[in-house]
Amino acid sequence: MSFLADNFDLLRDAFLTTLSLAVVSGIVALVLGTVLAAMRVSPIPALRALATFYVETFRNTPLTVVFFFLAFGIVYIDLQFPTRFLTAVAALSLYTAAFVCEAVRSGINAVPSGQAEAARALGLDFRQSLSTVVLPQAFRTVVPPLGNVWIALAKNTSIAAGFAVTDLTAVLQRLANANADQLAMVFAAVVLAYLVITLSSAWVIGILERRLAITR
Amino acid sequence: MRITRYAAALAAAGVVLAGCSSDAGETAEEADTTAAVETDVEFEPGSTMAAIVEAGELRVGTKIDQPGFGLANTAGDPEGFDVEMAKLVAAKMGLTEDQITFTETVSANREPFLQNGQVDMVVATYTINDKRKEVIDFAGPYYEAGQDIMVAAGNPEDIQGPDDLAGKTVCSVEGSTPAENIRTNYPEASLVLYDVYSKCADDLRNGNVQAVTTDNVILTGLVAGSPEELELVGNPFTEEPYGIGVPKGQDDFRDFINDVLEESFEDGSWAEAWDRTAGAITGTEAPEPPAVDRY
Numbered sequence: 411m412s413f414l415a416d417n418f419d420l421l422r423d424a425f426l427t428t429l430s431l432a433v434v435s436g437i438v439a440l441v442l443g444t445v446l447a448a449m450r451v452s453p454i455p456a457l458r459a460l461a462t463f464y465v466e467t468f469r470n471t472p473l474t475v476v477f478f479f480l481a482f483g484i485v486y487i488d489l490q491f492p493t494r495f496l497t498a499v500a501a502l503s504l505y506t507a508a509f510v511c512e513a514v515r516s517g518i519n520a521v522p523s524g525q526a527e528a529a530r531a532l533g534l535d536f537r538q539s540l541s542t543v544v545l546p547q548a549f550r551t552v553v554p555p556l557g558n559v560w561i562a563l564a565k566n567t568s569i570a571a572g573f574a575v576t577d578l579t580a581v582l583q584r585l586a587n588a589n590a591d592q593l594a595m596v597f598a599a600v601v602l603a604y605l606v607i608t609l610s611s612a613w614v615i616g617i618l619e620r621r622l623a624i625t626r
Numbered sequence: 627m628r629i630t631r632y633a634a635a636l637a638a639a640g641v642v643l644a645g646c647s648s649d650a651g652e653t654a655e656e657a658d659t660t661a662a663v664e665t666d667v668e669f670e671p672g673s674t675m676a677a678i679v680e681a682g683e684l685r686v687g688t689k690i691d692q693p694g695f696g697l698a699n700t701a702g703d704p705e706g707f708d709v710e711m712a713k714l715v716a717a718k719m720g721l722t723e724d725q726i727t728f729t730e731t732v733s734a735n736r737e738p739f740l741q742n743g744q745v746d747m748v749v750a751t752y753t754i755n756d757k758r759k760e761v762i763d764f765a766g767p768y769y770e771a772g773q774d775i776m777v778a779a780g781n782p783e784d785i786q787g788p789d790d791l792a793g794k795t796v797c798s799v800e801g802s803t804p805a806e807n808i809r810t811n812y813p814e815a816s817l818v819l820y821d822v823y824s825k826c827a828d829d830l831r832n833g834n835v836q837a838v839t840t841d842n843v844i845l846t847g848l849v850a851g852s853p854e855e856l857e858l859v860g861n862p863f864t865e866e867p868y869g870i871g872v873p874k875g876q877d878d879f880r881d882f883i884n885d886v887l888e889e890s891f892e893d894g895s896w897a898e899a900w901d902r903t904a905g906a907i908t909g910t911e912a913p914e915p916p917a918v919d920r921y
Binding site: 481482485490571572573574576580583584585586587588589590591593 | 801
């Protein structure tokens with residue numbers, strides 16, 4: 411146990427890095443994904459095509475490849491992120507947004523079409539009916555799939571370890587290599603840290619689901 | 627584009643390796659006979675060697691991404707100095723090259739592989755240190771490496787040693803001994819840690835970092851891949867004795883490997899293995915063999 415106490419600061423910082431990676435990317439992905447979902451159901455064909463292209467591109471590209479491109483590829487078009495943490499946030503949120511988009515879109519499809527028609531009958535335009543009538547109902551339906559996307563994102567942050575971000579996985583490698591005699595302890599500590607994030611998320615998602623579910 | 631360049635670098639390294647083995651020309655056949663397979667071997671029943679010979683297979687953990695020491699060729703077979711050491715050991719046990727099964731080991735999983743018995747021995751640029759000795763045993767050393775620094779060609783920052791790294795961004799690999807060394811002894815350098823050294827080389831070419839540091843043998847492999855862009859400072863500042871890892875308590879096997887190594891130091895097969903692998907890439911003569919440490 412003294413081993414864990416000795417490395418407490420390192421593990422705590424890594425935990426906070428992983429958590430902030432997940433939270434920041436999660437927020438960006440949620441916003442971007444919602445905008446994409448709105449584009450995919452919009453009446454303008456060009457926007458629909460653009461959003462479809464985005465989703466199919468990022469959903470079907472391995473996350474590591476996205477990371478690699480943002481870390482080493484865009485240098486050749488004279489672009490670069492100021493820090494490696496931001497590179498990781500960009501990769502994670504661009505990738506996750508595609509999945510958020512599809513989850514939200516499935517929620518939009520679940521809203522009875524009569525709701526949208528009624529909104530239009532009241533004189534609301536597309537944007538108003540989407541933001542005040544359709545999306546609020548859609549989000550209440552898609553809490554479980556969005557929860558899955560969030561937990562997947564929390565675990566996907568581990569790829570940042572390979573791209574110079576000192577998160578939990580990076581610290582796992584560092585401690586495992588330096589303390590071969592304590593492997594089990596290192597793994598237990600890191601697994602526990604991930605579980606704190608994912609299990610507590612699952613618990614919150616469960617509560618949200620019960621509170622927000624619509625009985626149809 | 628990045629990937630094309632990688633492929634080109636790898637292909638170049640491949641050509642160098644292929645070139646040197648065909649230089650050996652008629653001796654290509656003979657190259658194998660340097661590690662002449664013993665035909666008449668007898669091991670005490672119950673010994674580790676007897677068990678391995680009985681199984682007809684020597685399971686070796688090695689790296690497959692380290693030019694000169696352990697690098698998988700296009701067919702997937704590892705080649706390099708580490709691999710040659712494994713072949714020497716196998717030959718003395720009467721096992722042919724076909725009877726060696728190579729498993730990839732990365733830095734973080736070498737001890738577990740030995741502890742769990744997934745491999746019989748590990749030859750993977752494996753630095754002997756006391757912490758590792760607590761869980762496994764080492765034969766050797768068979769090579770003495772040292773931590774060095776790689777910079778952009780022309781050395782624009784004029785970095786001559788680790789003291790010049792203060793205030794600079796230095797790249798290494800997470801969990802590696804060199805990274806730990808910089809963190810502890812040269813805290814004024816800011817570290818960037820990837821999972822493989824090739825990403826460090828990329829960052830050095832891009833100008834994102836000013837230096838890359840790890841064992842000189844790894845760096846020479848990277849420099850050989852793009853000599854126009856990268857260069858080695860050539861001033862090693864640590865001693866990294868590379869050993870062959872065996873499971874803890876297998877003293878008979880460890881003694882046996884030590885005997886094999888000492889024999890190869892004397893009969894020239896060790897130097898010959900160097901010339902064919904790491905030496906062919908770096909263009910350096912075989913160094914003086916280190917003294918085996920029978921601790």
